Amino acid sequence: MLITNAKIVDVVAGEIRSEDAVRVSESGEITELGKSTTLARSTNETTLDLDGRYLFPGLISCHSHLSVVFPFSLTDPNEDPALTAFRAAERAHQALDSGITTLRSVHEQNQVDLYLRRAAKAGWFQGPRIFGAGRALSTPEGHGAGSACSYAKDFNGFYKAAIGELDDGADHLKIFITGGLARAGERPEDPEMTDDEIRGVVKAAEERNTYVVAHAGESAAIQQALRLGVRSFEHGYVMDQTTVDAMAAKDVFYSPTLCV
CATH class of the missing domain: 3.20.20.140 (Metal-dependent hydrolases)
Incomplete structure (x- = not known):
């Protein structure tokens, strides 16, 4: 799954990251971090647009x-x-x-x-x-x-x-x-x-x-x-x-x- 247009909270650094997109594996792990405009997209991949919402660890x-x-x-x-x-x-x-x-x-x-x-x-x-x-x-x-x-x-x-x-x-x-x-x-x-x-x-x-x-x-x-x-x-x-x-x-x- 590709999650785009997110405000990604880095809880270690205590800041919002400049990147706004992540790729998540089937097991739920983040495998790639980047920009919504530049991360490669697969035609059979689900994309979730967060429209500026926050994304942070559970x-x-x-x-x-x-x-x-x-x-x-x-x-x-x-x-x-x-x-x-x-x-x-x-x-x-x-x-x-x-x-x-x-x-x-x-x-x-x-x-x-x-x-x-x-x-x-x-x-x-x-x-x-x-x-x-x-x-x-x-x-x-x-x-x-x-x-x-x-x-x-x-x-x-x-x-x-x-x-x-x-x-x-x-x-x-x-x-x-x-x-x-x-x-x-x-x-x-x-x-x-x-x-x-x-x-x-x-x-x-x-x-x-x-x-x-x-x-x-x-x-x-x-x-x-x-x-x-x-x-x-x-x-x-x-x-x-x-x-x-x-x-x-x-x-x-x-x-x-x-x-x-």
Whole structure:
């Protein structure tokens, strides 16, 4: 395919390129870059005229939920998996239509992210590339209560729950180490997991050469999880400079869950 008359965004240089046309292979890779007026054209080649629209790489959503969405009070933890799949597939289509070609899921009801990924590989579903966590791991009364998580207590319980998600195809593991902002009666300052519980999840992740993602509201819990080997933190509503410096020193990932 030849795409012409485009404003081509170079995200590395942070500028609009002087060229305005690209040739795309059947596998979706850009194979040639040039001017609309000079790029050679084939008689049997499809041409798409963007008429001055922007062309840029697919967006990546680093923190996604296709099935468990706000308001969380509407979540039915006993929902039939088929209905979950229909809801999640619709949101995945919306994401793709919005330019999101890759998403990292950090908790889905009924492990629907893992099933959608399998369906896409089989050719039954078209959506973004999915890196999935399956179900998040939560204490029974924690931030994940009522959200169809995998619930556990103590080291052995969390280790077993983590292995279960990994066995089912999860790429990474999600935990809740504090409360959050979206539910009445909880605060992002409230810790929710013990050292041993976090260790159980980290152990499972390290055995499978992957990592743990933590919903984290404040500094003390982040430093606790950082010390125990958690490598990715979400939200960080209240973080002091000492915690930020400690995260940088450990070279971990931080997703503030802001929107574009």
